[in-house]
Amino acid sequence: GESVGLHLPTLSVQEGDNSIINCAYSNSASDYFIWYKQESGKGPQFIIDIRSNMDKRQGQRVTVLLNKTVKHLSLQIAATQPGDSAVYFCAENIGGYQKVTFGTGTKLQVIP
């Protein structure tokens, strides 16, 4: 069938190195930003979220940074492992409306 949208950019990282995946968002009114991981043949899975009044949030091996001035979001993965190979999507939602808008996505390839 006819493809919809853009092909995903790819980031290749050596195993053990840190990965930084970037995302630009469009709606300055968004309340929350969420990162999802999609492995091959599966649906996206929640990784971490951050509220718009924060600029940094840390999870297990992951850190999300939010720069509202330039509408930029990043996901940092420490000590990248082969199991981190997947497509990563950022998403945003405005609390009152709850509709979630997904970004383009980035394919992360971990080189053993």
Place this chain on the structure above:
Amino acid sequence: EADIYQTPRYLVIGTGKKITLECSQTMGHDKMYWYQQDPGMELHLIHYSYGVNSTEKGDLSSESTVSRIRTEHFPLTLESARPSHTSQYLCASSETGSGANVLTFGAGSRLTVL
């Protein structure tokens, strides 16, 4: 493991056939969604529902229709499938509350129309 189920996982059908993709969740979530995703591409919202008897069209125009008669069930129907409908369809759900609207996704239904 996510409690949201999609069937069939894979479907190959001929042009003109009517198909229904099933989606069920056991989490009691009031909001449900359908996204369309071509391999290696973006996610596009095609339908969503905020509760029983509530359905809305998403950002991407789609010839499919949905219904929400029960909280746990959100089927998607194509009355007459065409090759341009070939894609992966992802169902998701979330609960109402303060905070981020975190979606739980099913594994997807990959549709091929010949």
